[in-house]
Amino acid sequence: xTEQTVRESINEALAEELERxxxxxxxxxxxxxxxxxxxxxxxxxxxxxxxxxxxxPLSETTLGGxxxxxxxxxxxxxxxxxxxxxLSVIADHLINYAAKMHFNYTDDTSVPMVVRxxxxxxxxxxxxxxQDPIPWFQNVPGLxxxxxxxxxxxxxxxxxAVRDDDPVIFFxxxxxYEVTGDVPDEEYTVPLGEADVKRSGEDMTVxxxxxxxDVALEAAESLADRGxxxxxxxxxxxxxxxxxxxxxxxxxxxALTVVHESATFGGIGGEIAATxxxxxxxxxxxxxxxxxxxxxxxxxxxxxxxxxxxDEEDVETAVVExxxx
Amino acid sequence: MPDDSERTEIxxxxxxxxxxEETVLEVYEDEGIPELPHLSMGQEAVGxxxxxxxxxxxxxxxxxxxxAVMLMRLSIRDVVTGMYGTASSPTExxxxxxxxxxxxxxxxxxxxxxxxxxxxxxxxxxxxxQLDEDRVTAVFFGDGGxxxxxxxxxINYAAVEDLPVVFIIENNQWIEETPASEVIAxxxxxxxxxxxxxxxxxxxxxxxxxxxxxxxxxxxxxxxxGGPTLIEAKTYRYRPHAExxxxxxxxxxxxxxxxxxxxxxxxxxxxxxxxADEEWIEETRAELIEEIEAAFEFxxxxxxxxxxxxxxxxxxxxxxxDGGVVR
Numbered sequence: 001x002t003e004q005t006v007r008e009s010i011n012e013a014l015a016e017e018l019e020r021x022x023x024x025x026x027x028x029x030x031x032x033x034x035x036x037x038x039x040x041x042x043x044x045x046x047x048x049x050x051x052x053x054x055x056x057p058l059s060e061t062t063l064g065g066x067x068x069x070x071x072x073x074x075x076x077x078x079x080x081x082x083x084x085x086x087l088s089v090i091a092d093h094l095i096n097y098a099a100k101m102h103f104n105y106t107d108d109t110s111v112p113m114v115v116r117x118x119x120x121x122x123x124x125x126x127x128x129x130x131q132d133p134i135p136w137f138q139n140v141p142g143l144x145x146x147x148x149x150x151x152x153x154x155x156x157x158x159x160x161a162v163r164d165d166d167p168v169i170f171f172x173x174x175x176x177y178e179v180t181g182d183v184p185d186e187e188y189t190v191p192l193g194e195a196d197v198k199r200s201g202e203d204m205t206v207x208x209x210x211x212x213x214d215v216a217l218e219a220a221e222s223l224a225d226r227g228x229x230x231x232x233x234x235x236x237x238x239x240x241x242x243x244x245x246x247x248x249x250x251x252x253x254x255a256l257t258v259v260h261e262s263a264t265f266g267g268i269g270g271e272i273a274a275t276x277x278x279x280x281x282x283x284x285x286x287x288x289x290x291x292x293x294x295x296x297x298x299x300x301x302x303x304x305x306x307x308x309x310x311d312e313e314d315v316e317t318a319v320v321e322x323x324x325x
Numbered sequence: 326m327p328d329d330s331e332r333t334e335i336x337x338x339x340x341x342x343x344x345x346e347e348t349v350l351e352v353y354e355d356e357g358i359p360e361l362p363h364l365s366m367g368q369e370a371v372g373x374x375x376x377x378x379x380x381x382x383x384x385x386x387x388x389x390x391x392x393a394v395m396l397m398r399l400s401i402r403d404v405v406t407g408m409y410g411t412a413s414s415p416t417e418x419x420x421x422x423x424x425x426x427x428x429x430x431x432x433x434x435x436x437x438x439x440x441x442x443x444x445x446x447x448x449x450x451x452x453x454x455q456l457d458e459d460r461v462t463a464v465f466f467g468d469g470g471x472x473x474x475x476x477x478x479x480i481n482y483a484a485v486e487d488l489p490v491v492f493i494i495e496n497n498q499w500i501e502e503t504p505a506s507e508v509i510a511x512x513x514x515x516x517x518x519x520x521x522x523x524x525x526x527x528x529x530x531x532x533x534x535x536x537x538x539x540x541x542x543x544x545x546x547x548x549x550x551g552g553p554t555l556i557e558a559k560t561y562r563y564r565p566h567a568e569x570x571x572x573x574x575x576x577x578x579x580x581x582x583x584x585x586x587x588x589x590x591x592x593x594x595x596x597x598x599x600x601a602d603e604e605w606i607e608e609t610r611a612e613l614i615e616e617i618e619a620a621f622e623f624x625x626x627x628x629x630x631x632x633x634x635x636x637x638x639x640x641x642x643x644x645x646x647d648g649g650v651v652r
Contacts, residue, residue, distance in 0.1 A: 025455055051455070057485075059478045065444020066482065069462075070452040072426070072433060072445070073384060096436045097445060102640050104434045106415040106427040110640035141638045141648070165641040193642055193650040240642060243649040275649075 001182040009155035009183050010040050010116075010172065014078065016187070017162040018048050021076060024162060026053045028063060028080030028116075037082050038118065038177055064090025068097045071113035071167070078162060084119035084133045084171065091136070098167035099142030110165045114158075119147075120173045120211050120261055121309050127297040130305075132262035134209070137169060138239050138271065144192060145238045147171040147210035151181040153236060156190030164192055173211035192237045195245035201231035204286075204319050205249040207272055208259040209238060212291075212310060216259050219315035228319055238268055246272060247280050255286040257318050259310060264292035286325055289318035327537065329600045335377055335533055336595055337609055339588045342369040342393050344613045345401070349408075352621060353568055360408040360421040362568045365390040368560035370587035371495045373397070374536025375463055379544055386433040386446040386464040388495060390562065394465070395422055398430040405620040411627035418630035419637065433462070440470030443479035443492070450488035450553075461544045463491040469500035471515050472508065480555060484523040489547035491540060494557040495530065501566040502573050516557035523553050530558030531587045534594070560587075 004012070017024050026041060026048075032055040035042030045053040056063055060081060067077040081087055087094065094115070102110040121130035137143055144166050148154045154172070161168040198213060199220050208216035213234045220230040231249050235241060250256050256276050258269030269290040276288060291310050299305055327335060346364045353362050365372065372393025376385060387394035395404050399415065399422070406414035407422025416425050426434020433449055435442045446464030453460045470476065471494055483490045496515055498505050511517045516525045526543070528535050536558060543554035561582035565572045595601040638644060643651040 023456070057478070057482060059482070061474055061478045062444055062447070062482045065441070065475065065479065066448030066451050069433065069445035069448020069450075070455065071448070072428075073449045073452040074458075075452040075455050077448075092438060092441055093444070096438055096441065100436070101426060101434045103637050104416065104420050104424065104426055104436075106425060107429060108640065109426060109428045109434075144639070144642070166639050237650075240639070240644040240648050240650045243647075244652060271648075275647075 002185055003180050004151050004183045005177060006151045006154050006179050007038065007040055007177040009151040010158055011042065011044070013155040013158040014041065014044060015047065017159055018044065018052055023074065024076045024078065026078045027056050029056055029058055029082055031055060031080050036080060038174070040172070040177070041080070060086050060089035064093030067113045067115070068093050068101070068111055071111045072101060072109060076112045076162060078114045078116060081115055081117040083129045084117040085128050085131045087115070087117060087133050087136065087169070094137065094143060094167070094169070095140050099140045102142065102166070111167045112165045113167050114161045115169045116172060117169065118172050118174045120175055121298045121305055122175045124300055124302060124305060126300045130298040132260065134171065134238055134260070135262050135267050138268050142167070143239065144168040145171065146192065146236065147238055148236055149176070149198070149210060149213035149234050151179065152183045153190055153196070155183055156188055157192065157236060159189045160192050163189070168192070171210055176211055179214070190236070193240055193242055194237070195233050195235045195242040197231060197245070197249070198234050199230065199232040201229040201253065203229045203253055204231065204255040204257060204323060205233060205246065205253045206230050206257045206259060206315065206319065207233045207235060207246055209235060209268060210261065212259040212261055215310065215312055216315055219312040219319070222312065223316055223319055228323060230319060241271070243275050247276065250276050250280045251283045254283055255322055256284065257289040257291060257315065257322060259291040259315055261310060262292060263295045264290045265295050267292050286322040289322045291315055291318045332595060332600050333605070335373065335537070336591055336601065336606070338373045338377065338393065338397055339369055339533060339591055340610055341396055341613055342373060343588050344610060345396060345617055346392065348614070348617045348621065358408050359410055360423060363389050363423070363566065364564040364568070365392045365562060367563040367582060367586070368495055368497055368530060369393060370533040370536055370591070371493065371530045371558045371560055372465065374533040375465070375493055375540045378537045378540035379461065379463055382431055382460050383544065384431045384433050384446070384449045384460065384462040386435055386442045386449070386462065388465040388467055388470065389423065389439065390467065390495060391465040394432060398432055401616055402620045402623055406624045406627055409624040409627065410630070411624055412630045413627050417634040419634060440466055440473040440475045442466070443470070443475040444482070447479045447483045447488055447490055450483065450490040451486070453489055459548055461489045461491060461547045463493060463540065465493045465495055467500070468494065468496045468498065468505040468509065468515050471518060476519065480519045480521050480523065480553070483553040484521045487550060487552035490553040491543045491547060492553060492555045493540070494555070495560055496557050497560050497562045499562070499574065502570060514557055516555050519555055523555055525555045525557070527557045527559070530560030531585045531590055533587060533591050
């Protein structure tokens with residue numbers, strides 16, 4: 001094991017996949033010589049050359065469309081969309097193209113592309129550079145969405161995403177690039193579609209997405225001091241969802257709280273809650289709680305943004321409220 | 326210049342397209358067809374010429390009106406069953422033949438959104454470069470598609486990267502039921518909207534030989550690393566945008582274009598050159614009608630697909646119909 005930041009683990013995953021498969025290439029705005037706005041691709045152009053790692057126009061439309069075309073015809077593009085907010089520009093290519101071509105082809109052709117993008121608030125970047133766009137795409141059959149939390153998961157899941165034959169949106173939380181953790185030294189991947197139990201517990205299942213996993217884990221530590229033993233589950237792949245791991249946990253703890261950074265209304269938490277209601281209702285001894293953002297754009301002022309973002313206190317409040325009914 | 330046997334082959338493709346759509350229209354008006362026909366009658370020379378000019382492993386991204394790509398790269402039966410969505414249809418009824426993709430026949434899948442395939446075609450050309458493959462991608466779109474941002478962004482990227490793409494505007498003068506001149510701010514040639522540094526050719530889309538010559542030259546240049554070409558073929562459709570839409574164009578305008586009918590233009594040229602005679606043309610037409618009618622009979626008797634064909638959403642994961650991963 002080596003301690004690495006999330007940024008380093010992503011960079012290493014990209015390097016390993018570029019090394020492993022000649023069909024893989026990496027492109028986007030400023031990803032080449034500059035190394036990407038967040039320096040995630042630093043050094044990769046120097047190592048793999050301008051043929052494999054290169055800059056594009058600012059046009060997301062160009063990136064979205066060419067990635068689909070390149071993926072349909074024998075290559076495995078990885079593109080960087082600088083901010084997840086800008087996925088709206090390529091929504092057509094993701095929703096109507098990438099997600100549907102396997103269905104639309106006469107044969108086994110698919111769209112093995114990866115969209116790497118950043119998401120999340122906390123930098124006072126305002127309403128167009130801070131969103132969590134996961135719910136925009138959760139209702140699109142054919143897309144896969146991955147939002148890891150630890151450095152080792154970031155690396156292992158990204159490597160799986162590159163090798164996957166379906167289109168994957170890979171969400172990188174802006175606040176977590178500097179987070180460190182142990183990463184295996186040997187070659188490994190983390191499979192898509194498998195949730196991970198990050199903390200075992202008996203009283204409450206907390207399903208937390210992406211950047212909210214750390215928030216839920218910290219809340220779980222405080223709650224433990226207060227006598228509530230939480231199990232924290234990280235779905236890792238948000239769509240399609242590993243429902244089995246979540247339901248197994250709910251059947252054990254008899255309670256469920258979901259946490260994500262996007263608005264509570266219309267979020268993936270509602271789907272997870274509905275799944276529990278549908279398939280594990282009589283195991284539940286407490287109301288299901290959803291912790292997310294209010295139904296407003298991400299605000300700019302520091303205090304407002306902090307108010308907007310779900311935090312440990314919000315998770316603790318929800319868990320206690322549910323268990324004290 | 327194509328030799329004599331190539332010229333008769335080209336004429337056969339023109340006839341195939343024309344007779345096919347005449348049959349479609351007849352059947353549609355008589356009894357209906359599940360796929361709403363968007364007929365290309367009048368502008369067949371563009372699709373036929375371009376498809377003919379390219380190699381089998383070149384990728385083609387058709388517009389909603391490039392029927393020729395489907396008819397020249399799929400069997401007639403595939404196209405007809407595709408219109409009916411039956412069990413034997415190429416995608417087993419998942420989608421109409423209109424936008425399907427097939428890697429075997431190098432037809433790039435498209436969508437029902439006009440113009441969304443331009444950057445996708447540039448991407449197919451990008452993969453040729455990445456894989457060092459000697460193939461070209463041709464993308465067809467109408468004057469309507471040229472008004473989208475896709476047009477500017479795809480041409481810009483293809484030109485700056487010298488990607489092997491041939492952009493082909495089937496300029497049929499009308500965007501659904503609106504004259505292109507009312508919504509496009511250029512005087513004459515809509516290819517002028519692209520101020521980018523790339524070769525542009527404005528050609529007679531009613532002349533299949535001119536289409537073949539221009540597309541061949543563009544494809545050769547692209548294959549040699551010379552980058553993309555923008556070809557604008559002036560043409561016209563005889564039918565409304567889709568059969569359900571009432572016609573609002575002047576009958577006189579339609580009749581005027583029919584005087585330069587692409588099938589007739591080529592037919593007269595063949596007859597004048599003594600390459601084919603009336604008898605051969607009539608025999609060929611009769612054979613095509615027979616084959617097309619047989620395909621319609623087959624499609625009408627073909628069973629409808631089973632529900633499990635819909636289970637083709639993810640290639641690499643077993644997912645149930647509620648979006649859950651199946652272990």
